[in-house]
Amino acid sequence: MNNQLHWKQFIGLSLALILGLLLFSTGTEPLQAQENNWEARYWDNITQSGTPVLQRTEANIDYDWGDDAPHALVPDDNFSAEWVQTTHLFAGNYRFTATMDDGMRVWVDNNLVIDSWTDSQVHSLTADVYLTTGNHQIRVAYYEVGGKAVAKLNWVQTTTPTQGAWLAQYFNNTTLAGEPAHVQNEPAINLDTIGAPAPQIGSDNFSVRWTQTISLNAGRYRFTATADDGVRLWVNNQLVINEWRDQAATDFTADVDLPGGAVPIQMEYYENGGGAWPN
Structure with missing residues (x-):
């Protein structure tokens, strides 16, 4: 979001991509894209x-x-x-x-x-x-x-973001239900709010969905999402973070092995209300 916007409630949503192979093993099976037939x-x-x-x-x-x-x-x-x-x-x-x-x-x-x-x-x-x-x-x-x-x-x-931007869809409810009340392209997922994120959206009880397709080399990537309240993250059509509940600002991470190429990423978030400030 624009740094000139000073909003009331901290939502603290971030998505960090480590663009390179991380030299460690989690001991879990890599997440693979599903093939549809x-x-x-x-x-x-x-x-x-x-x-x-x-x-x-x-x-x-x-x-x-x-x-x-x-x-x-x-x-x-x-x-x-x-x-x-x-x-x-x-x-x-x-x-x-x-x-x-x-x-x-x-x-x-x-x-x-x-x-x-x-x-x-x-x-x-x-x-x-x-x-x-x-x-x-x-x-x-x-x-x-x-x-x-x-x-x-x-x-x-046919609804796609501009190159290198997130397509953001905002809803005046916490369940992403119905048609979006506001749609815009955003350079990053980084909300630090006081008031409403857009004139058409309330300051509480709203939700948002971001989507983008990014070209990545093959390797293991660590994705980090910080949210207050609920957050879900899909990478390459796989749900890798699922913390869909009211909560204080919390960091969540997921390590994902990717085969390389175009990778669709989707992040969903809802804000239920109440103040939350980062430490």
Whole structure:
């Protein structure tokens, strides 16, 4: 936050990254990113009726089969498929893009967001969906009548911070519920408050979520979060600090082994009230 802002209550949130391999061992297993796959089922009809002729795990829905069949057990025409995946996503707006020939439907958390269940030539449809942080189920239904066969789905987060900044989302409650009351980019997570962090936010009983993706070399990193009251921290989609309770200003650390590359980081915090000052 701007050093010219002098707020009433100390929240003391900091996230320290030691950018290098720390030469020590904690004796615990390294935290690894989860890999999400699709559970796929194929039928030899266009209505997904009866027992699937093929079930398998697939990494992506990115198929242009042309005039061919997806598999020897599946016909090249008059077949259907379903893919289901549960994936952890950070809060924000997401754009889902489905490309198909012939028909496709897409559900996000059992809400139908793309519906093109008709014979057609290859085309794409998009849907914008706001999602909270957590696990979300994505389900795709597809059928092919004849001719070329295409089935593709991808999504991107459209609410992202500027380069090198944290995307901060503030809520006028302690549970990060509903739509954010205020969104801004911040150069660092470092609140030392007297009053409200923004004009739209109360001085007590608020919460905030920060997200950023950082490029890091492979190695072990120590993450430190200081909070009054509750704090949670995810690194590479793994919850590494979970101190979601009323408390005085306290330091928490987590040592995480990272494989290198782009690392998503998310920090959540809530302020319930009362004064807290650093020693």
